[in-house]
Amino acid sequence: xxxxxxxxxxxxxxxxxxxxxxxxxxxxxxxxxxxxxxxxxxxxxxxxxxxxxxxxxxxxxxxxxxxxxxxxxxxxxxxxxxxxxxxxxxxxxxxxxxxxxxxxxxxxxxxxxxxxxxxxxxxxxxxxxxxxxxxxxxxxxxxxxxxxxxxxxxxxxxxxxxxxxxxxxxxxxxxxxxxxxxxxxxxxxxxxxxxxxxxxxxxxxxxxxxxxxxxxxxxxxxx
Amino acid sequence: xxxxxxxxxxxxxxxxxxxxxxxxxxxxxxxxxxxxxxxxxxxxxxxxxxxxxxxxxxxxxxxxxxxxxxxxxxxxxxxxxxxxxxxxxxxxxxxxxxxxxxxxxxxxxxxxxxxxxxxxxxxxxxxxxxxxxxxxxxxxxxxxxxxxxxxxxxxxxxxxxxxxxxxxxxxxxxxxxxxxxxxxxxxxxxxxxxxxxxxxxxxxxxxxxxxxxxxxxxxxxxxxxxxxxxxxxxxxxxxxxxxxxxxxxxxxxxxxxxxxxxxxxxxxxxxxxxxxxxxxxxxxxxxxxxxxxxxxxxxxxxxxxxxxxxxxxxxxxxxxxxxxxxxxxxxxxxxxxxxxxxxxxxxxxxxxxxxxxxxxxxxxxxxxxxxxxxxxxxxxxxxxxxxxxxxxxxxxxxxxxxxxxxxxxxxxxxxxxxxxxx
Numbered sequence: 001x002x003x004x005x006x007x008x009x010x011x012x013x014x015x016x017x018x019x020x021x022x023x024x025x026x027x028x029x030x031x032x033x034x035x036x037x038x039x040x041x042x043x044x045x046x047x048x049x050x051x052x053x054x055x056x057x058x059x060x061x062x063x064x065x066x067x068x069x070x071x072x073x074x075x076x077x078x079x080x081x082x083x084x085x086x087x088x089x090x091x092x093x094x095x096x097x098x099x100x101x102x103x104x105x106x107x108x109x110x111x112x113x114x115x116x117x118x119x120x121x122x123x124x125x126x127x128x129x130x131x132x133x134x135x136x137x138x139x140x141x142x143x144x145x146x147x148x149x150x151x152x153x154x155x156x157x158x159x160x161x162x163x164x165x166x167x168x169x170x171x172x173x174x175x176x177x178x179x180x181x182x183x184x185x186x187x188x189x190x191x192x193x194x195x196x197x198x199x200x201x202x203x204x205x206x207x208x209x210x211x212x213x214x215x216x217x218x219x220x221x222x223x
Numbered sequence: 224x225x226x227x228x229x230x231x232x233x234x235x236x237x238x239x240x241x242x243x244x245x246x247x248x249x250x251x252x253x254x255x256x257x258x259x260x261x262x263x264x265x266x267x268x269x270x271x272x273x274x275x276x277x278x279x280x281x282x283x284x285x286x287x288x289x290x291x292x293x294x295x296x297x298x299x300x301x302x303x304x305x306x307x308x309x310x311x312x313x314x315x316x317x318x319x320x321x322x323x324x325x326x327x328x329x330x331x332x333x334x335x336x337x338x339x340x341x342x343x344x345x346x347x348x349x350x351x352x353x354x355x356x357x358x359x360x361x362x363x364x365x366x367x368x369x370x371x372x373x374x375x376x377x378x379x380x381x382x383x384x385x386x387x388x389x390x391x392x393x394x395x396x397x398x399x400x401x402x403x404x405x406x407x408x409x410x411x412x413x414x415x416x417x418x419x420x421x422x423x424x425x426x427x428x429x430x431x432x433x434x435x436x437x438x439x440x441x442x443x444x445x446x447x448x449x450x451x452x453x454x455x456x457x458x459x460x461x462x463x464x465x466x467x468x469x470x471x472x473x474x475x476x477x478x479x480x481x482x483x484x485x486x487x488x489x490x491x492x493x494x495x496x497x498x499x500x501x502x503x504x505x506x507x508x509x510x511x512x513x514x515x516x517x518x519x520x521x522x523x524x525x526x527x528x529x530x531x532x533x534x535x536x537x538x539x540x541x542x543x544x545x546x547x548x549x550x551x552x553x554x555x556x557x558x559x560x561x562x563x564x565x566x567x568x569x570x571x572x573x574x575x576x577x578x579x580x581x582x583x584x585x586x587x588x589x590x591x592x593x594x595x596x597x598x599x600x601x602x603x604x605x606x607x608x609x610x611x612x613x614x615x616x617x618x619x620x621x622x623x624x625x626x627x628x629x630x631x632x633x634x635x636x637x638x639x640x641x642x643x644x645x
Contacts, residue, residue, distance in 0.1 A: 119331070
């Protein structure tokens with residue numbers, strides 16, 4: 001198959017923009033769905049853990065075990081159950097986020113200063129108001145830090161999903177196909193784009209964090 | 224819930240006990256050894272509109288007692304009433320929203336602006352935005368912070384003293400009749416603390432809240448308190464009285480040690496010239512004929528005349544033997560050695576000024592500078608002795624009988640000050 005095509009075949013790229021866009025959409029979907037589900041699950045679990053500290057140990061142990069399962073193995077194990085569907089990819093990717101997100105969420109809630117909680121309680125906040133208006137907003141910097149790490153991790157893991165087939169493989173698809181066909185333009189493009197997406201996600205969450213927590217970035221101290 | 228109209232409520236502790244079971248102790252351990260923070264059969268009557276200080280060493284139960292008022296801690300037995308209503312019967316959230324709460328670490332919400340922090344309880348109560356903002360600005364001004372400058376800042380941008388003021392403003396937001404303050408000025412440096420204390424006392428003159436105030440600092444207790452409850456280890460109140468009574472006649476060894484060896488000096492700094500019987504002065508006015516002046520001077524026990532001008536303002540002393548043989552008293556004659564005091568000068572400052580000037584007598588004037596009378600070292604000593612024999616200590620359990628300690632101002636009845644000497 002080798003021939004005199006250049007390492008980076010711009011003409012190929014330009015003629016395949018549709019495919020590249022589709023791979024991008026697939027990849028973002030492979031990251032976004034597990035991230036959203038994992039975030040909702042982990043937030044609920046974290047709230048449970050701060051209300052019942054005894055639940056925290058078993059919870060993180062379970063998440064840790066799930067995290068330990070190699071991704072390829074997880075896809076293989078789930079394939080008989082879900083077949084070659086998106087679900088086979090989404091389920092393990094979601095469970096991989098849990099350990100990171102639960103730990104960060106709980107750390108976020110635990111970082112809320114005790115005097116702030118006492119003041120809120122003394123002023124007559126109900127438990128629910130306190131959670132939504134005091135604890136949650138104050139936990140946001142650490143919660144978003146977890147989301148950031150989880151998103152970058154997912155972008156990496158999602159490239160492996162390509163082993164399941166070509167209908168939703170994202171950038172992993174470009175990489176595997178490029179490698180199989182000894183076509184550097186394709187696999188390098190897949191690699192570069194997944195790295196770029198990881199950086200983009202990282203910057204996105206840093207930016208969001210700064211936008212939603214202006215109070216955490218003010219110049220400290222007196223006049 | 225409108226601004227500046229609601230004054231204090233009466234807070235009453237009736238045989239309030241709080242046990243904390245030691246981890247190993249049986250659940251109903253009646254004779255359990257006192258654990259830190261425990262409170263034992265506390266009865267206190269806190270009159271409306273007064274500052275009642277709970278003071279004592281750490282672990283004595285003072286903070287526990289405070290937190291039982293907004294039910295952050297529930298008593299094991301006994302009851303607490305506010306204006307006669309048992310707080311255990313009240314809705315928890317509603318009770319707390321009606322009580323101002325200030326803590327040492329302030330506990331401002333870091334993610335909210337100063338304006339939002341101050342308007343916390345109004346928001347919980349569902350006030351509309353315009354009303355909340357107006358109230359927040361009013362309160363910031365009240366505690367001496369320029370609303371335009373501070374409203375939109377975050378707590379992290381404020382100094383410790385400024386944060387503490389915001390904490391007080393926040394506690395006052397819905398004009399609660401009661402404020403609970405747990406070492407509110409404990410986390411700031413001494414100079415700022417002094418300023419915050421003074422500002423708070425001035426503020427209290429206009430807002431007249433019922434304030435329960437916890438501190439471990441006896442000097443702060445004496446300065447801030449209309450009434451002081453001295454807690455002893457084991458959650459018992461050793462003495463509940465005015466600061467002056469506690470200094471003059473500590474109820475027991477513990478209180479005496481707790482208030483310190485210098486309690487005499489502390490009393491001097493609480494008492495004012497106003498509290499002492501002023502002696503009349505023998506005076507001569509500028510322009511009086513010398514013969515008459517000399518006669519009066521000789522009749523004076525000390526053979527001295529105080530020369531005053533046409534407006535009764537003292538110019539200085541002249542001895543009988545120094546009165547000229549002819550002419551009239553002139554403004555240049557007298558020797559202005561005695562310090563001029565006013566009725567608000569503390570006895571400590573008065574004594575200090577008299578010692579500095581090496582005299583036995585201070586001249587008391589009113590705010591126009593007119594002579595009101597004389598205060599002598601002897602009179603101060605008499606006043607101090609009189610205090611030592613102060614009667615009737617109010618101790619716990621007897622608090623009800625002594626409910627009329629609620630005139631705890633710094634003057635004692637029957638001692639009229641500045642008018643005596645004219």
